[in-house]
Amino acid sequence: MIDANNNIRNSQQTRPVSVEWLRQVYFSNPEQILTLNIGDILFNEGSSNTRLFFVLEGRLVGYVNNEDGTAYQVFNCSAGQFVGLMSFFSGSFLAGSTVYAIEPTRVAYIENTQTVAFHESARSLFDQFLPAVIENIAYRREQERKVAREKDRAIRNLVETEKRASLGQLAAGIAHELNNAIAVLDRNASWLMNEISVLVEDYDDILKECFRVGITTGRSLSSSQARKKAAQLVSELGMDNHMANKFGETDLDVEIIKRLKQGNKRELPAELQNKALRLWGVGETLYSTKIAARHATHVVKSVRVLGSTNSERSSGESIRETIEEALLLLSNALREVNVKTEFVDIAPITCNTGEMVQVWVNIIKNACESLVSTKTPNPTIWIRCWDDSSNVYVSIKDNGPGIPLDLQKTIFHPNVSTKALGLSFGLGLGLSICERIVASYNGEISLQSEFGSTVFTVRLSK
Amino acid sequence: MQPIILCVDDQRDVLVALKRDLEPLEDKFEIVTSESASEACELLEDFDSQGRFVALAICDHIMPGKNGVRMLSELANDGRFSGMRKLLLTGLASHQDTIEAINSAKIDCYVEKPWKQDDLMSHIKRLLTHAILDAGLVHAKFAPHMDAKIVIERMRNKF
Numbered sequence: 276m277i278d279a280n281n282n283i284r285n286s287q288q289t290r291p292v293s294v295e296w297l298r299q300v301y302f303s304n305p306e307q308i309l310t311l312n313i314g315d316i317l318f319n320e321g322s323s324n325t326r327l328f329f330v331l332e333g334r335l336v337g338y339v340n341n342e343d344g345t346a347y348q349v350f351n352c353s354a355g356q357f358v359g360l361m362s363f364f365s366g367s368f369l370a371g372s373t374v375y376a377i378e379p380t381r382v383a384y385i386e387n388t389q390t391v392a393f394h395e396s397a398r399s400l401f402d403q404f405l406p407a408v409i410e411n412i413a414y415r416r417e418q419e420r421k422v423a424r425e426k427d428r429a430i431r432n433l434v435e436t437e438k439r440a441s442l443g444q445l446a447a448g449i450a451h452e453l454n455n456a457i458a459v460l461d462r463n464a465s466w467l468m469n470e471i472s473v474l475v476e477d478y479d480d481i482l483k484e485c486f487r488v489g490i491t492t493g494r495s496l497s498s499s500q501a502r503k504k505a506a507q508l509v510s511e512l513g514m515d516n517h518m519a520n521k522f523g524e525t526d527l528d529v530e531i532i533k534r535l536k537q538g539n540k541r542e543l544p545a546e547l548q549n550k551a552l553r554l555w556g557v558g559e560t561l562y563s564t565k566i567a568a569r570h571a572t573h574v575v576k577s578v579r580v581l582g583s584t585n586s587e588r589s590s591g592e593s594i595r596e597t598i599e600e601a602l603l604l605l606s607n608a609l610r611e612v613n614v615k616t617e618f619v620d621i622a623p624i625t626c627n628t629g630e631m632v633q634v635w636v637n638i639i640k641n642a643c644e645s646l647v648s649t650k651t652p653n654p655t656i657w658i659r660c661w662d663d664s665s666n667v668y669v670s671i672k673d674n675g676p677g678i679p680l681d682l683q684k685t686i687f688h689p690n691v692s693t694k695a696l697g698l699s700f701g702l703g704l705g706l707s708i709c710e711r712i713v714a715s716y717n718g719e720i721s722l723q724s725e726f727g728s729t730v731f732t733v734r735l736s737k
Numbered sequence: 738m739q740p741i742i743l744c745v746d747d748q749r750d751v752l753v754a755l756k757r758d759l760e761p762l763e764d765k766f767e768i769v770t771s772e773s774a775s776e777a778c779e780l781l782e783d784f785d786s787q788g789r790f791v792a793l794a795i796c797d798h799i800m801p802g803k804n805g806v807r808m809l810s811e812l813a814n815d816g817r818f819s820g821m822r823k824l825l826l827t828g829l830a831s832h833q834d835t836i837e838a839i840n841s842a843k844i845d846c847y848v849e850k851p852w853k854q855d856d857l858m859s860h861i862k863r864l865l866t867h868a869i870l871d872a873g874l875v876h877a878k879f880a881p882h883m884d885a886k887i888v889i890e891r892m893r894n895k896f
Contacts, residue, residue: 494749498770517763563750607748611801647801 302383311376328358333380337372461568489558601635642673746797774803792868798827809842822864
């Protein structure tokens with residue numbers, strides 16, 4: 276009916292049924308109370324259950340079994356809560372889960388033959404328990420959602436791990452395939468260097484010198500330096516543009532070029548110059564081939580780390596050499612950065628040099644990229660190496676803007692996606708690999724970073 | 738003075754390999770190399786002030802500092818180099834970069850790294866022929882580096 280204020284009111288009083296009322300009325304019979312010890316099963320999933328339970332004290336959990344034998348928890352309830360509402364009120368009287376006690380527990384119950392007690396606002400058992408039933412349904416739904424979310428997260432993690440694992444395997448497989456071919460290239464390059472050096476012995480001293488310069492220093496002039504040198508050759512030696520450009524690119528001394536220009540007893544200047552350029556070119560190309568082969572070898576070696584679990588270590592290795600190797604591999608990237616090294620004489624150690632080089636390359640490359648991408652003025656990397664009785668230490672410092680605190684915590688976590696485009700193999704497989712390698716030497720990598728100073732310190736036990 | 742072919746790539750090895758491939762053109766063209774977009778732009782300013790004609794720019798895309806597509810886009814809007822042909826030589830351009838290369842940079846040709854010498858040279862021949870004819874230079878002087886078919890085609894269209 277509608278009252279004076281236009282509100283709808285039940286004909287009965289609207290005092291709701293409370294849990295306390297239910298407990299008093301239905302769950303106070305001492306003959307209908309069960310005591311459970313920890314682990315005691317109240318009922319099994321799928322068995323018949325005609326009772327509705329109320330927890331007086333303690334704690335019960337309900338589990339449902341999956342087809343694959345695993346089980347997941349559907350509820351966890353303590354004093355003041357009901358168990359068996361669904362089976363009782365749906366009329367199925369079949370237990371939906373296996374319920375057992377995880378604390379000493381006392382439960383009271385009513386049978387499905389229970390007669391209903393009088394309550395002004397609810398006349399049937401169902402009406403009286405309805406609020407409890409609804410709350411129960413909502414609770415169960417939330418539990419199921421939680422389980423679903425966790426499963427989802429677990430699956431995503433698994434996919435991610437599998438992806439990484441299979442990428443690692445793929446990479447290791449490719450590396451394995453390439454390994455032989457690259458070994459051949461590398462050895463052939465070395466052999467050719469030696470053999471051609473012998474062949475060149477027959478040439479005139481000045482031509483031998485051109486070859487030696489090429490094979491020792493390669494092509495060190497930048498394009499702008501080459502242009503300046505060419506201009507110098509034109510103005511100082513009166514060379515024609517064409518030849519000046521060609522000689523400008525080389526590392527050959529102006530003195531040598533002057534002598535070539537004069538020719539010698541056997542050859543005209545033009546012929547001599549062309550021979551000289553050819554010999555320098557052959558030397559330089561052998562040098563660059565050797566570097567490329569070495570680079571490829573390192574890529575293969577480092578990628579194989581992804582697939583393998585152990586790697587051979589040799590004794591008497593020099594950490595300093597591994598750092599220098601790393602610097603050589605990164606020489607292109609380091610062109611724009613000052614590198615200062617400070618090596619104290621340290622005893623040789625037992626290690627896998629490839630792994631060591633990997634670690635330095637990773638850290639130095641990160642430092643270099645941080646400096647270049649942020650256009651740090653006077654970009655500099657300092658590398659120090661020292662030891663004590665039990666450890667070897669290497670510190671790599673850069674004067675870049677630093678690594679933000681929150682990133683510092685996760686920086687050693689594996690991350691498949693790298694900076695630029697796709698995976699950059701060989702030159703930087705991530706700090707997580709570094710950490711793994713260093714850990715395998717019973718060492719550690721520590722990081723201290725603030726604006727203007729970022730220091731990675733690697734400690735390796737001897 | 739010879740027309741210029743400008744090569745831009747931050748990797749020295751690539752510039753060397755490219756220059757070697759372009760060697761046959763050296764009798765009629767000056768091959769200039771540059772290791773960054775900013776260096777290349779400075780060079781272009783020099784060439785312009787010297788009145789030199791740049792027939793072709795062969796450019797890498799991924800470089801520290803300004804990338805290739807950006808450099809070529811800026812040049813596309815520079816009236817002084819409207820006759821210069823632009824060839825993008827790269828192994829790492831994304832789909833988006835390629836779209837920008839065509840639309841803003843208005844490149845004339847795209848060659849993937851690693852390139853095959855004869856493939857690259859036939860593209861270059863084609864582009865140089867157009868550049869020379871557009872500049873009103875006497876194409877016969879640049880034989881054998883001109884693409885005869887294109888010359889005939891353009892002659893025919895003139896009349």
